[in-house]
Amino acid sequence: MLLLYNISIRIYGLLIRMVALWNGKARLFVQGRKNVWKNISEKIDPSVQHVWFHFPSLGEFEQGRPVLEALKVARPDKRIIITFFSPSGYEIRKNYDLANAVFYLPLDSAENARRFIDSINPEMAIFVKYDYWHHYFLTLKKRNIPLYMVSAIFRKEQIYFKWYGGFYRKILKSVRFFFLQNQESVNLLRSLGFYNLVLAGDTRFDRVAAHATVARHIDEVARFSAEKPLLVAGSTWPADERLLAGLMEKNPDWKMVLAPHEIGESHLSELKKRFPEALFFSEFSNERAANAQILIIDNIGMLSSLYQYGKIAYIGGGFGAGIHNTLEAAAFGLPVIYGPNDHKFQEAQDLRAVNAACRISDEASLLAAFNMLKADAVAGDRARSYVQKKTGATAVILSRMLGQI
Template identity: 55%
Template sequence: MLWLYNFAIFLYKIVLHIAAIINTKAKLFLNGRRNIFNVIRNKIDVTKKHIWFHFASLGEFEQGRPVLEELRNKYPAKPIVITFFSPSGYEIRKNTPLAEGVFYLPLDTKENAAEFIHLVNPEIAIFTKYEFWYHYFQELHQQQVPLFIISGIFRPEQVFFKWYGNLYREMLNCVHYFFVQNEQSVQLLKGLNLNNVALSGDTRFDRVFENAKTPKELPLIRQFCGEAPVFIAGSTWLPDEQLLKELILQFPGWKFIIAPHEIHDSHLQEILKLVPDTKRYTQLIEGASPADQQVLLIDNIGILSSVYQYGKIAYIGGGFGTGIHNTLEAAAFELPVIFGPKYDKFQEAKDLLALQAAISIGSAEELSAAFIKLQKDEQAGPAAKKYVEDKTGSTAQIVKHLEPYI
């Protein structure tokens, strides 16, 4: 099986080189890894031990960030290295002051893993939620570096629990300790005789709870909203935006803020064609009257988590694609949430549905009905906020466990 895994990594690299001819993300992926070991040598002190955090992308960074910040506060003299697999994480957080060095993770080959771990010399390694790389895990294990998975979540259909998943089960055996989000994950791991697991919950709850307590003020957003009720659509894709078009026409008394998941120009232009009278956030002028604008398009990155403070109801995108995005940022601000049908991989979405603080929809008609229902429901928003508050505390549990290893 290992030869097949190695071949898949090799094939992936070839596909990336072909895709990079026309695909910006693939080009960033490859360019960011060019001469990566020289970049690392020039950026960090390779004679020191580091705390190594790895994140797949931006979402996982925000998920693991409470643990990262707490370790930074507790051990300010300890240098930290962050790696990302995806450009969407690296390009946005490459200059974060939380780490001495932020890098792309080199592709998972035996040689790359050995060289990377030799240079970074990790004291501990912390991976958030996903990302299981055979050679990195094996090298950490051989070097006796404790490896922790935080905010992990496991499902029966994953390859770890299949008859053909021996290679991936080997990866799990390299993990020193698992901190997982739900009881199902605990039982699945124990079914593999992995008892080094704790039900700690999801560190995102700590992150969004703190954000909701002290949100960043956005005067231009507040000016746009005025006194009108506001519907906020976060992390949307084209199928989501096509549904929102109908909703906007039905409810002229509401204002709508759309924050797409991707803000490249071609996607922004698609939205502007769908809803021609939309105003772009970067075109707002302080002091201008918001009365003649119903729809605002967020065309920059990094403010959505604070935009939710101005809303009454939220729609979370991605549910017509690979899966919904972050519902918790909106819920923390007491917003009930609506999302598409693909939410089965997200425990918080299931929980919010059970609390009647969320509604899943599959069509424009269902979106309209959900919107009308939530306008009248005075309990959904408070239930969403309480759910977030009740789930905080994961960060403190994890950091307490990590302290003896640092």
């Protein structure tokens, strides 16, 4: 099985190079790793120990960020190395100020794992949510370097719990301790004989709750919304935007700030056609804002602060691979609406269970959900309360980690 694993990693590397010929994200993935060893040798002294945080992508960075920041407060002397697998994390956070260095993680091979761990000399490794790499994990275990999984989550359909998943179950054995998000994950790991775990919760709750208290003011959005109620549509895709266009036509007394997931030129052109009267943030003016119903955010990094101006949030992605971050909106006291694919998102299901969210499937159900939430004066309070009750995972995690360094 190890041979098949190694072959699959090599094939993945070849395929991503082929895709990079026409795909910008794949190109960043390949180009970012071209000089990774040179960058490491220039920035890192291998005689000095580091705490290594690995994040698959940007979402996991935000999830693990409370642990990193709390660790840095408790032990400001510690040097931090961050790695990302995906360009969406690296390209946005490559200059993160609490890290001594940020790199792409080289693909998982025995040689890369040995060389990388030799180069950064980690005293511990913290992986967030997932990315279970055989060679990196085994190398850490052989060297007795503690490896922690933070905000880890498991589902019964994953390969670890299949009769043919023995190789992948062995990867889990390299983990020193699992900090798990939910009881289902606890039960699943215990069914495999793992007891080096605790139900800590999800660190995203700590992150969004803290952010809601310090979100930056965006004067343009405040002026745009003025006295009218505002719908904030975050991380939207074309399937979401088609429905939102109809919703706004039926609600002329509302305004909408729309932050699409993709802001490439082609998608922005599509949005101009779909919302011809919309104002783009990069072209903001007070005069145009007064008359516009829709403001389109054509930049990255603003979304999490937009929710403070809203009354209701629409979260995109539910008509595709899965909904994006509902917790950022809920932390600001906004009830949320999202598309049908929420089966992998416990927090979205929980918000529905406390009547602070609605799942929709078409324009009619979107209109019904919107009207219901407009009429419910305390739906947002229930959303905020749900988030507040779920905070505390970071403290649980840090208390154990500090005992190891």
